[in-house]
Amino acid sequence: MKKYIYCETNRLIKNHNYMYSEYGGVKFLELYEENRNELISFYETQINKNKNIISKKDFAVLMKLKNISEIYFSNLKNQYQISKLKNLFFRCEQSYLYEDELVNYDKYNLNTKEKLYELIINFSFNNIEKEHKLIIYKILKKFEISKKLYQSYKLDSYKPKGNFHDLKIYWLTSIALLIYYMRDHELQYLNSALKISDTLCSQDRKNLAKEFRGNAHSIPLLIETMIIEKLKFYR
Amino acid sequence: MIKKNIAMLAAETSRSRFYLQSIAKKGLLPSKILILENRGKILAGQDLKNKTLEIKSFYIENFVFKPNETLEETCKKYNINFNFINETNVNLDNVIEKLKNLQEKIIIYSGYGGTILRSKILNIGKYFLHIHGGYLPDYRGSTTNYYSALKEKYIGASSIIMSEKIDTGPILYRKKFKLPPDLSKIDHIYDSSVRSNVLIKTLQMINEANLLEDLFLNQKVKVNDMNYFIIHPVLKHLSILNN
Numbered sequence: 001m002k003k004y005i006y007c008e009t010n011r012l013i014k015n016h017n018y019m020y021s022e023y024g025g026v027k028f029l030e031l032y033e034e035n036r037n038e039l040i041s042f043y044e045t046q047i048n049k050n051k052n053i054i055s056k057k058d059f060a061v062l063m064k065l066k067n068i069s070e071i072y073f074s075n076l077k078n079q080y081q082i083s084k085l086k087n088l089f090f091r092c093e094q095s096y097l098y099e100d101e102l103v104n105y106d107k108y109n110l111n112t113k114e115k116l117y118e119l120i121i122n123f124s125f126n127n128i129e130k131e132h133k134l135i136i137y138k139i140l141k142k143f144e145i146s147k148k149l150y151q152s153y154k155l156d157s158y159k160p161k162g163n164f165h166d167l168k169i170y171w172l173t174s175i176a177l178l179i180y181y182m183r184d185h186e187l188q189y190l191n192s193a194l195k196i197s198d199t200l201c202s203q204d205r206k207n208l209a210k211e212f213r214g215n216a217h218s219i220p221l222l223i224e225t226m227i228i229e230k231l232k233f234y235r
Numbered sequence: 236m237i238k239k240n241i242a243m244l245a246a247e248t249s250r251s252r253f254y255l256q257s258i259a260k261k262g263l264l265p266s267k268i269l270i271l272e273n274r275g276k277i278l279a280g281q282d283l284k285n286k287t288l289e290i291k292s293f294y295i296e297n298f299v300f301k302p303n304e305t306l307e308e309t310c311k312k313y314n315i316n317f318n319f320i321n322e323t324n325v326n327l328d329n330v331i332e333k334l335k336n337l338q339e340k341i342i343i344y345s346g347y348g349g350t351i352l353r354s355k356i357l358n359i360g361k362y363f364l365h366i367h368g369g370y371l372p373d374y375r376g377s378t379t380n381y382y383s384a385l386k387e388k389y390i391g392a393s394s395i396i397m398s399e400k401i402d403t404g405p406i407l408y409r410k411k412f413k414l415p416p417d418l419s420k421i422d423h424i425y426d427s428s429v430r431s432n433v434l435i436k437t438l439q440m441i442n443e444a445n446l447l448e449d450l451f452l453n454q455k456v457k458v459n460d461m462n463y464f465i466i467h468p469v470l471k472h473l474s475i476l477n478n
Contacts, residue, residue, distance in 0.1 A: 006468065017349070017465065018465045018466070018467060018468065019348060019349060019465055020348070020422055021466075021468040021471060022468075023419045023471070023472070023475060024472070025472075025476075026476065028468065028469075028472050029469065029472050029473075029476075032468075032469050137461050140461075141462070141464075144464040144465075186461065187382055187385065187386065187463075187470065188461045188462075188463055188464065190470065191463075191464060191466060191467050191470055192464065194467040194469055194470070195467055198467075228469060228473070231385075231473050231477075232473065232476075232477070233477045234473075234476040234477050
């Protein structure tokens with residue numbers, strides 16, 4: 001295996017079912033890390049080109065991620081990664097913030113993006129909300145079956161509605177799954193977070209740079225690789 | 236000994252070959268086998284690259300698995316009645332019709348990976364015996380042995396009667412196993428091997444029971460528990476390398 005194949009083509013057009021994936025030894029994990037680090041480096045090059053502006057809700061999501069990751073990584077020995085993450089959060093905190101657009105809610109459908117904002121922003125490390133976990137699991141399951149996340153789902157049947165091209169929904173879901181994993185340690189969350197991350201990383205760089213200003217995407221990518229690093233016991 | 240009340244529906248996969256060779260070796264032959272024939276591209280569960288002639292099973296005593304021996308060859312070797320069905324999708328009406336016409340009440344199911352049996356097949360009045368690769372009800376879903384190896388350092392298998400909700404049917408027998416020497420061979424060797432171990436034990440139990448229902452274990456399935464989905468390659472590698 002010479003490259004990380006799971007992001008080599010746009011996974012929203014040609015998905016991967018991950019069945020019987022090939023074993024590539026330690027080298028494979030290095031290729032995975034290279035893949036994520038390469039995208040983090042790409043975002044670095046974009047920061048000077050684009051003003052670092054993000055919406056207030058996105059900022060609240062990233063600050064929640066900061067809060068949860070500080071607890072999760074409190075015993076981590078790799079100071080290089082910790083300082084890299086701190087630096088990304090510090091720069092994020094210097095961002096210009098703008099107001100989000102008003103959203104029209106529909107009582108028959110779940111607005112995926114708005115529900116994810118709500119679940120993440122109200123997430124608590126100490127208080128497990130069963131109803132919230134159920135919604136997260138339903139979204140996770142929808143992704144696992146179709147490898148897509150739709151703008152909305154019917155509340156009664158969870159049938160998808162709208163399109164599946166909104167990259168912000170994938171970003172929010174991956175963050176939601178990472179914070180749920182960091183609290184509950186259930187591998188199902190991390191598993192789907194990795195697949196959603198593959199989907200995002202497989203997108204055209206121009207679209208990614210347009211959608212995710214500053215460190216908005218670099219932060220969850222770095223946290224994901226740090227979680228994987230923490231799970232390595234073979235060295 | 237041929238078991239008159241048990242048939243087998245099998246795809247030409249490494250798992251089906253493992254099942255058939257191991258139960259044949261233990262004298263637990265089904266009376267009829269329907270083989271789902273695949274004339275197209277390689278499907279999930281097929282391991283046509285394996286050139287190894289013989290593999291000594293880590294989990295079944297005195298048994299050597301032959302990866303390249305086809306189902307047809309094993310059937311002929313043990314004089315088992317078999318038929319081919321020129322379909323890979325078990326949910327098709329012509330496949331269901333063939334299953335309905337079987338005299339056997341219990342059907343060992345070993346189809347192609349990723350296929351879900353629909354209600355129209357599950358409701359034909361037969362028991363579909365499935366061996367799940369994982370310890371139920373703790374590990375429901377797909378590729379769960381990688382997850383249990385990563386989390387708890389064991390792999391498992393469970394025999395169940397299939398129901399419409401995945402991996403929630405009545406459990407007949409389940410067992411935890413110590414990890415194999417090389418987890419990278421789990422997909423086509425060790426997973427099949429532990430499943431076969433459980434299949435053998437289940438068939439022996441069915442032999443001794445008056446009613447199949449007598450074997451159903453009392454189990455409490457938590458409805459809200461999350462299923463496991465196909466493991467991401469990164470977690471799969473951690474599961475293999477950490478052990």
